[in-house]
Amino acid sequence: MTYISGDRESGPTRRALLVAGAGAALAAGCAPGGTPGAPAPTPSGSAPSGLASATGPTPGAMTLFKDPGYNFNGLLALGASGAGAAEVGEVLTAVNAINGAGLSAQTYVETFRKLGDQLLGPPPGAPADAQTKRFRALRAAQYYGQALFFVLGSKDPGSEEQLYKAGRDAWDAFCDLCEPAPVKAAVPYGTTPLPVWFFRPDTSNTPRPTVILTNGSDGQNVDMWTYGVPAALERGWNALVYDGPGQGQLLFVDRVVFTPTWEKVVSPLVDWLSARPDVDQDRIALTGLSMAGDLAPRAAAFESRIAALVAMPGCVEPWLGFPPEIREILTPSKEETNDIWNTKVVPELPPEAAAVLKKRFEPFSIPAMLQARQGKLFTDFYTPATRIQALSIASVVSRIKAPTLVLDYEDEQFYPGQPRQLYDALTSPKDYLKLTAAQGAQLHCSPMAPQLHCEVVFDWLQETLPGGGS
Structure with missing residues (x-):
């Protein structure tokens, strides 16, 4: 581990993209x-x-x-x-x-x-x-x-x-x-409250540093336990787990899709935390795992009360994580895009690829999710694709003022190059850390080394926001 403080073509031949296993590439x-x-x-x-x-x-x-x-x-x-x-x-x-x-x-x-x-x-x-x-x-x-x-x-x-x-x-x-059991609450957000679980080392009202743990596009609450809650509690920190739009309850039950304005999600959480006597308002940190390596920086660009930020990994353009065969389907015209999708792509798509695309697009389109539950592939490609495009944070990274740690991973298979892109664009105090195969920590989010992952994240948070809560 080492710290370090084109033109669109007129249109590809769609059938050529979908032969000899190209459907699997489309489904990446x-x-x-x-x-x-x-x-x-x-x-x-x-x-x-x-x-x-x-x-x-x-x-x-x-x-x-x-x-x-x-x-x-x-x-x-x-x-x-x-x-x-x-x-x-x-x-x-x-x-x-x-x-x-x-x-x-x-x-x-x-x-x-x-x-x-x-x-x-x-x-x-x-x-x-x-x-x-x-x-x-x-x-x-x-x-x-x-x-x-x-x-x-x-x-x-x-x-x-x-x-x-x-x-x-x-x-x-x-x-x-759990002992103590986390505080469960519903934090106001539009017409659909955000379910939250507030974990504390004890039930005293001692003001403590607090980390808001932000999940990715299809992780579950249990992943936030693995990637942060015990590490926070062991250091005398509070930890907040929540479902945002496109996640958990809001997606599967309430049917609310992702929003590109994630600060509107995080700010109510900070309001709720700031009203608690057991939260040190000056030491509220925000982490983002997986695609939340885009969402959390977006929130920190507009929410000034975030005292420290960790992007795991850094991400600037989620849409670029899709292979060209997917991205080239999208045109400025909804009608043209959906015609290409339904007449040239879908008929040639292998079942395995279709299943992956159902999963990949459901957090961005409730009709796509409901069609998938009926065993059908969505017919409107344009709407969820443009929603993913809208998650770009390239224009707002320079607004981030909080000290920021950007994580990267050897063999990062989702956003290769984007963590460094985010780090280079930051103007706030910043650190960059790449976890490696030599540590058993390769691949997106270090799936085989979450303990090491938490060690480096919380060591950095402790150093950045000194004075533990214990």
Whole structure:
């Protein structure tokens, strides 16, 4: 780890883009935590050349599944074990079962959903005490989240909301058994309040530094536990977990999509925190995981009460995370764009690619989500695509005043080059840190090394906002 303080073509031949497996390239962009550009499943299900080689991004035992999209998900679950949000043996047993049955969305969903159901029951031996029930519920939330991610490609896509609610119930059961339990609240935001979980080291009114943990486009609350809550509590910090537009409850139940003006999401959270006696108003930090490496900087550009910012990784243009084959579909004309999509792209799209695109676009279009739950591919490409384009923060980065840490990762598969782009554009005090394969911390968000990830983030926060809360 090292700290360091074109012209659009008139139009491609669409059918040429969609032959010989190009549909998989079009589908690139599906991974939990949420950002466009992830390695997509190949139609054959085989690993790309060199993936599991000694020099590939997931060598040897790091390749749980030959398909890199599923493998990334599995690595996230495995990495969460260090925070109690998974169990190594459970994950590896599930991996073996899925591979034995034949890797598919159906076998992945069935296996992890069943594992979540089992964990909500009693363990072997004596009756479960509160601590056992607590962490079994947390692991259940993880496994339901794993199933949720691929459910739109399964035989029962209509169970998406039900599966989300199962994971949410498990998360709430975990929270209720925490000591102290987090404060649950609904923070005003437009016509749809934001659900929040406010974790504290204790119930005293001691003013403490507080971190607002922002999730990506398809992560779940359990991911915010893995990527921040215990690390904050152990250092005497408070930690706020929340669902914003396009996330969790607001997406799957309330049907609210992402907004490019994320400061309108964060400012009510800061208002709510600032009214609490156990929050030090001068030490409120904001982190953004995955696509929130774009959302959090956007909020900090307009919300002056943010005292420190961490982008994990830095992202400036989420739309550029999609491969050219996707981006070239979008034209200035909604009619032309949707005609290209429906008449030239969709008929040639392999089922695997269609499933990935359903997942990738649902946080930006409620009609797309509802069609996907019916087993259909969305017909309006233009609207969600332009919403993703609108997430660009290139024009506002210079407004950020808070000290900022920009994380990058070796073999970053979603936003390669963008963390450095964000760092270079910042005019505030700043640091850049790249996590590496030598540390086992390669790939987007270091799925195999969330403990190391939290160490570097919270060491930086402690140094930037000194004076712990303990």
